[in-house]
Amino acid sequence: MTMVDPPTRPGGAKVPWGPRGTAAATFAGRLAFEHVSRSFNETAAVNDISLELEPGETLCLLGPSGCGKTTLLRLAAGVDRPTSGRVILDDEEIAGPNTFVPAERRGVGLMFQDFALFPHLTILQNVAFGLRKLDRATAHEEALLALKRVGLERYADDYPDVLSGGEQQRVALARAIVPRPAVLLMDEPFSGLDQRLRDEIRAETLAVLRETRATCMLVTHDPQEAMWLADRIALMREGKLVQLGAPDELYNHPVDIEAARFFSDFNEFDVTVENKQLKTPIGSFAAPKGHSEGASAHVMVRPQGIALAGARTKNAFEAYVSGVRFVGESTYAFLAVEGYDQQITARLAGAAKVAHGEIRKFSVLPEHLLIFSGKISI
Ligand code: ADP
Numbered sequence: 064m065t066m067v068d069p070p071t072r073p074g075g076a077k078v079p080w081g082p083r084g085t086a087a088a089t090f091a092g093r094l095a096f097e098h099v100s101r102s103f104n105e106t107a108a109v110n111d112i113s114l115e116l117e118p119g120e121t122l123c124l125l126g127p128s129g130c131g132k133t134t135l136l137r138l139a140a141g142v143d144r145p146t147s148g149r150v151i152l153d154d155e156e157i158a159g160p161n162t163f164v165p166a167e168r169r170g171v172g173l174m175f176q177d178f179a180l181f182p183h184l185t186i187l188q189n190v191a192f193g194l195r196k197l198d199r200a201t202a203h204e205e206a207l208l209a210l211k212r213v214g215l216e217r218y219a220d221d222y223p224d225v226l227s228g229g230e231q232q233r234v235a236l237a238r239a240i241v242p243r244p245a246v247l248l249m250d251e252p253f254s255g256l257d258q259r260l261r262d263e264i265r266a267e268t269l270a271v272l273r274e275t276r277a278t279c280m281l282v283t284h285d286p287q288e289a290m291w292l293a294d295r296i297a298l299m300r301e302g303k304l305v306q307l308g309a310p311d312e313l314y315n316h317p318v319d320i321e322a323a324r325f326f327s328d329f330n331e332f333d334v335t336v337e338n339k340q341l342k343t344p345i346g347s348f349a350a351p352k353g354h355s356e357g358a359s360a361h362v363m364v365r366p367q368g369i370a371l372a373g374a375r376t377k378n379a380f381e382a383y384v385s386g387v388r389f390v391g392e393s394t395y396a397f398l399a400v401e402g403y404d405q406q407i408t409a410r411l412a413g414a415a416k417v418a419h420g421e422i423r424k425f426s427v428l429p430e431h432l433l434i435f436s437g438k439i440s441i
Contacts, residue, residue: 094139096135110302117278139171185219333361336354385399396409
């Protein structure tokens with residue numbers, strides 16, 4: 064096989080290609096939204112969002128269906144215009160009260176849910192599609208390298224119908240990165256794939272993103288996917304930005320109860336501060352600062368935050384095991400505690416040795432405990 068010379072970046076530096084090829088690096092853009100809103104029939108799908116993506120960062124827009132993620136992405140792509148506010152790429156206003164740079168002049172790469180390839184073009188031509196400004200030979204050379212990067216160069220001259228769903232997705236990824244966009248925009252790019260394939264393509268995409276160093280904004284409703292891919296997550300709700308931060312910040316320090324619930328399941332208890340303690344059916348916890356005597360508090364404990372207690376574990380509680388489910392990496396134990404009429408769920412690591420009908424001692428791991436002030440109906 065002939066080796067293709069690595070392309071030259073401005074400044075003369077050669078981009079090194081690994082054995083399977085490496086995606087060519089790009090010059091990452093800084094994408095910013097300033098007080099951006101977009102309304103449809105008086106209803107704000109995106110409501111006063113200000114957000115800045117650092118060059119080279121992968122930011123996931125995360126939130127339930129209908130919260131405005133795709134609308135925000137479309138505003139960045141240039142396929143829709145904001146009702147108010149400004150979108151800025153590097154130092155250029157690309158959308159604003161008096162400006163609108165059309166999609167094709169923004170230098171952004173798009174990878175959407177329906178990643179349709181052109182059926183009448185070969186796979187190589189599909190990838191080279193975004194390189195029409197280059198001469199044909201160079202465009203094909205670059206496209207071939209991108210195809211090689213995703214492990215599909217052997218299909219270059221075939222048509223898309225020979226490819227499986229996962230392979231088509233890989234070609235779509237190659238097509239999105241080959242023009243070396245300053246910003247890549249991805250809308251639920253893995254949602255059409257089954258679980259195993261999704262994990263594989265996700266890992267591949269992450270590797271390619273790291274190599275290209277493009278700034279990437281990705282829409283997902285799946286918190287696991289967001290945590291897997293993102294440098295920072297922008298959590299949205301009803302058109303608004305609720306919380307912005309690194310995955311562990313959102314997971315460990317959610318701004319509110321709903322944000323916490325978005326990332327995991329919880330056992331939840333409404334309690335009152337008594338003697339500076341929050342007494343729940345599964346243990347007593349110190350009331351955090353700012354929780355005054357007699358005030359209501361909401362205590363949340365993740366199932367994986369309940370573990371079997373050792374003989375000397377403090378603050379252990381006794382429970383009747385009313386059911387056990389082994390699911391591979393963990394074992395779910397359903398617990399009944401005297402004086403409390405709701406079931407408590409524990410997720411124990413590995414194949415935990417608990418059996419239906421036993422009375423055992425458990426305790427709460429503090430890193431899986433969250434406390435909010437106020438009372439809510441569960
Ligand atoms: P998400 O991507 O988070 O699922 P969307 O951005 O697609 O949410 O939609 C946000 C809200 O805006 C929804 O209520 C949706 O119905 C509405 N919406 C989006 N696009 C349009 C449109 N072209 N016309 C009218 N309403 C729209």
